[in-house]
Amino acid sequence: MSTAAIEIVGLTKDYPVGFWRKRMRRSLDSLNLQVEEGEIFGFLGPNGAGKTTTLKLLMRLIFPTAGTARILGRSIGDTRMHRDIGYLPEQPYFYDHLTARELLDYYTRFSGYPAAERRDRIARMLERVGLSSAADVQLRKFSKGMLQRVGIAQAIVHDPKVVFLDEPMSGLDPIGRREVRDIILDLKQQGRTVFFSTHILSDAEMLCDRVAVLHLGQLRGVGAPGEIVSIEVHGVEILFESREGRPLPLDLIQRATRTGQRYRIEVPEAELYPTLGQLRDCDARILSVSTVRPTLEDYFFRLVDRPKEAHAAVEVNVP
């Protein structure tokens, strides 16, 4: 790979806090990150981790306390580079007085496409995000989910090489989420780089080549979703039931969860054979034995070492 799509070096942001705005609070702490061309990169972290701050810094909506970044090898201060990028802001909002079609027309004018090409592109894009039937409705009448779709459309309508999406699945129903996942996978197919933030881990786990985990403004890990998970101790899950009238070992039943006639038990790898032995001795029927791969969710919970109650802030989406 030649130049990195995104290169972040020591990016730091302090926000003034308090009534007099004298005190500073560090929301992003010297972030170093490199995203290669063609990658789908997941930027993970619970609410308040600093994901939006990072994206706003990259978009020059806010300016860093320290550090720099380059996109496609060019300084983020160079607005001409914006021809090659797309950005979906968090909870996007657009001009009330425009229709979806007019908004996209307005935005694509900046990319310098001739009128006929704008019209075609926009029609295709509206179709792609499922807004064809609402294309000529003023945006003031749009729901949150529809605005999110408009937001995605405006981020990719001009064929950008690098796409930044801040919480692209938020505000969408399960169908919408799947559609967005498909769009992201399409972008990858076309060789685009996608950098998206999310606090919903299953989305990242399903899509990403690599992920970075951010917590309290600090980078806590970067790697393939599998790599990050592989550090964990693997367990084994056994599914079994009893044959007619045969009692099962009490200690196993106590540790197992029961669904109908079936029991499910999770044991460490080292205990697999002894446990299977016990089950054989009482002639239990083994339905399946499979390794338990800890999900990114588990990893995430462990990383973000806060009391269990606080995890409510992290939206866990079971696929």
Place this chain on the structure above:
Amino acid sequence: MSSLPGIVAINTFREAVRDRVLYNLIFFALIMIGAAIIVGQISIGIERQVIVNLGLSAISIIGLIMAIFIGVGLVYKEIEKRTLYSLLSKPLPRWEFLTGKYVGLLITLTVNTFFMTLGLAAALFYVGRPFVRSDVSILVAIYFILLELALVTAFALFFSCFSSPMLSTLFTLGIYVAGVFAPDIRNLGDLTHNSAIQSGARAIYYVLPNFHNFNSIALAAHGDAIPLALLWQNTLYALLYVVLLLLASSAVFSRRNLK
């Protein structure tokens, strides 16, 4: 208008039209109709003077209100509603955005003033006065009003780059009022015979934008010619001031963290 500011300007104008900003014209029309009817009944030979005076004053005041109140919200609204976030991710430098917003409001004010001018002409026509050559001074007076609005809008935009709409409104109004009375401040200083106060008053006079020179309503109402030199002077003065204010606004806004 395919330049970047041009694209922004057209959208700004479209927004104003769709937000029914031009509805103020109804208000202006009512004033003109009322004045025409009343003056037409009194009819003592000063119809023209009254109608022109009233019409130009209304054009100026309505324009000022629009320039200030829309002007201070031009940028603020886009930040507050976060419409700027996606916009600035396009290949659009901040200063070109700012220029576009400014020009957009200027187009709105010009269109609005154009319709008010038609209204004024209709009122003059109604009171039964034929148009004469000296009526050109009415058009010049309207042109001066537009220059004044361009300057006021630039101030509103400038203040709104670093303060709230409320404060920006106060600052802009303050500058306007002070600017109207700028020559009086100088004259007052000259009366004192104290050289320190005199030069102080003169300094204030030169620093403040001189809005006084843009007011030729009285001249126009009396049908007096407006000197050609004033036309050039006002045009250059407004242009220079506006460019300086836009540069200053760009400098401030380009460094600003959007919340």
